[in-house]
Amino acid sequence: MQPAQSPPMPSGPAPSVITAQKLTKRYGALEVLRGVDLEAHEGEVISILGASGSGKSTFLRCLNLLEVPTSGDLTVLGERVRFRPKGDGLRIADHGQVNRLRSQVGMVFQNFCLWSHRTVLQNVMEAPIHVQGRNRHEVRDEAEAALARVGMADRAGYYPSQLSGGQQQRVAIARAIVMQPRVLLFDEPTSALDPELVGEVLKVMHDLAAEGRTMLIVTHEMAFARDVSSRIVFLEQGRVRAQGTPQALFRGGMDERFDQFVSHFMRQG
Amino acid sequence: MKASSLALVGFGVDGWGRLLLMAAGLTLAAALCSFAIGAMLGTAGAVLKLSSVATLRWIGTFYTTVFRGIPEILVVYLFYFGGSLALTHLMHLAGFPGFFSLPSFVIGVLAIGLVSGAYQTETYRSAYLRLERGQVEAGLACGMGRVVLLWRIIAPQTLRFALPALGNIWQSVLKETALLSIIGLVELLRQSTIAAGATRQPLLFYGTAACVYLVMGQVTGIGIRSVERHLSRYRGR
Numbered sequence A: 001m002q003p004a005q006s007p008p009m010p011s012g013p014a015p016s017v018i019t020a021q022k023l024t025k026r027y028g029a030l031e032v033l034r035g036v037d038l039e040a041h042e043g044e045v046i047s048i049l050g051a052s053g054s055g056k057s058t059f060l061r062c063l064n065l066l067e068v069p070t071s072g073d074l075t076v077l078g079e080r081v082r083f084r085p086k087g088d089g090l091r092i093a094d095h096g097q098v099n100r101l102r103s104q105v106g107m108v109f110q111n112f113c114l115w116s117h118r119t120v121l122q123n124v125m126e127a128p129i130h131v132q133g134r135n136r137h138e139v140r141d142e143a144e145a146a147l148a149r150v151g152m153a154d155r156a157g158y159y160p161s162q163l164s165g166g167q168q169q170r171v172a173i174a175r176a177i178v179m180q181p182r183v184l185l186f187d188e189p190t191s192a193l194d195p196e197l198v199g200e201v202l203k204v205m206h207d208l209a210a211e212g213r214t215m216l217i218v219t220h221e222m223a224f225a226r227d228v229s230s231r232i233v234f235l236e237q238g239r240v241r242a243q244g245t246p247q248a249l250f251r252g253g254m255d256e257r258f259d260q261f262v263s264h265f266m267r268q269g
Numbered sequence B: 001m002k003a004s005s006l007a008l009v010g011f012g013v014d015g016w017g018r019l020l021l022m023a024a025g026l027t028l029a030a031a032l033c034s035f036a037i038g039a040m041l042g043t044a045g046a047v048l049k050l051s052s053v054a055t056l057r058w059i060g061t062f063y064t065t066v067f068r069g070i071p072e073i074l075v076v077y078l079f080y081f082g083g084s085l086a087l088t089h090l091m092h093l094a095g096f097p098g099f100f101s102l103p104s105f106v107i108g109v110l111a112i113g114l115v116s117g118a119y120q121t122e123t124y125r126s127a128y129l130r131l132e133r134g135q136v137e138a139g140l141a142c143g144m145g146r147v148v149l150l151w152r153i154i155a156p157q158t159l160r161f162a163l164p165a166l167g168n169i170w171q172s173v174l175k176e177t178a179l180l181s182i183i184g185l186v187e188l189l190r191q192s193t194i195a196a197g198a199t200r201q202p203l204l205f206y207g208t209a210a211c212v213y214l215v216m217g218q219v220t221g222i223g224i225r226s227v228e229r230h231l232s233r234y235r236g237r
């Protein structure tokens, strides 16, 4: 069992975990992010919603530097990420810093991305041993605990190709949480799953949220976003179009485009 | 005096068995060294060809084009005579008169290694290109540095994709060591020629050599395929 995260400070806002300021990202002439500001506080569960192509994945991937923003400022776990100019964009100035921050920011991908040449248990043990440099024996116990946490303890010796999508995604979540990350990023974690497998993954994410973990979730699961998030951020064409509590946004009438977006989704399924 | 065929290829007093066996060992050693040199050059070549720097890509392409385009026997000759010429020249400069040549084993292994490296370059390059982006991103996302990423994720996955083609390259390297007979290395083919000449039994000795090549190829082939099976035990996606 993971220990519950320390609760937010009783007075004042919880400390900021990730702060993005005026983040932009361009691919050639295509402006994907046009100045996104977002501050995620400890314990927040933020769902990032938006139409396809609005820049959700790009934004999330900027937060752990899988994409390097074209301009803007990024502060992760209190450290300002160091960039240096390159052409008319930026590049990472200090890879050591980025690797250190990444090891404290867990990421779960749309298509799981488990290492296909390693078993379930090896997938989960890989980073604690080879990134954190920890002892194999103590890591093994924690990896098994993480797998138990997502209900995958009985598949420790399987290879990813032998598992269903939902099982793979739960292992991917175990791989992320075994690092004891301060924040978890999810990029459409259920979009690649058959409908009947979505529930088992959402259940695990629901439990993580209930533990008080800080999570940023890109998703098209409206009901989940509404029920689990503490805040909804609605992206449109690379900008934050609207944000607020799920209650405020889903009540309707706060933002016309958000209402359209939601009704469009509800109609679809 | 006409000894029986079996005695001639056997290990008795007038048998050539021991010499043939040693020559086969030399063939195997030359093939192993050539392949290993080829693996290093192939890795370097693939890195060059995959580079984002145009000049480096050009160097890589030049290497693979040249060494896949020239007959191998010519590469061996060029290395042998070129190498000796250069060494003799150097020795003269240092004040040692006379003719010097490099050991034919070294020359031959370098030449065949270079050619095999050109083929291995293509193998590693295309294997790397088959690597899924997500496998690398998952490593980056949990904070892996370049070295860990390379050794723990990229190398094993690339090797798995490369192995079938590497098996073929190994087989041809094993056979191509026969070229070293022309620069005086007494490997399996050369030893068989010597024995054939001395006993006037060419068919017997060349036939024996052919069998030994086949056996060496098959046995190592079985080994490679079992590694292949081991590495792809998780295949399915």
Ligand SMILES: Nc1ncnc2c1ncn2[C@@H]1O[C@H](COP(=O)(O)OP(=O)(O)OP(=O)(O)O)[C@@H](O)[C@H]1O
Binding pocket: A027, A030, A032, A050, A051, A052, A053, A054, A055, A056, A057, A058, A059
């Ligand atoms: N590496 C890239 N090179 C060029 N264009 C890109 C690249 N990555 C993303 N884009 C473009 O950026 C835009 C935003 O992509 P992004 O993946 O962030 O959208 P999204 O909101 O996550 O959409 P979806 O809901 O479909 O996942 C798209 O038009 C996409 O084609």
Ligand SMILES: [Mg+2]
Binding pocket: A056, A057, A058, A188
């Ligand atoms: Mg996306």
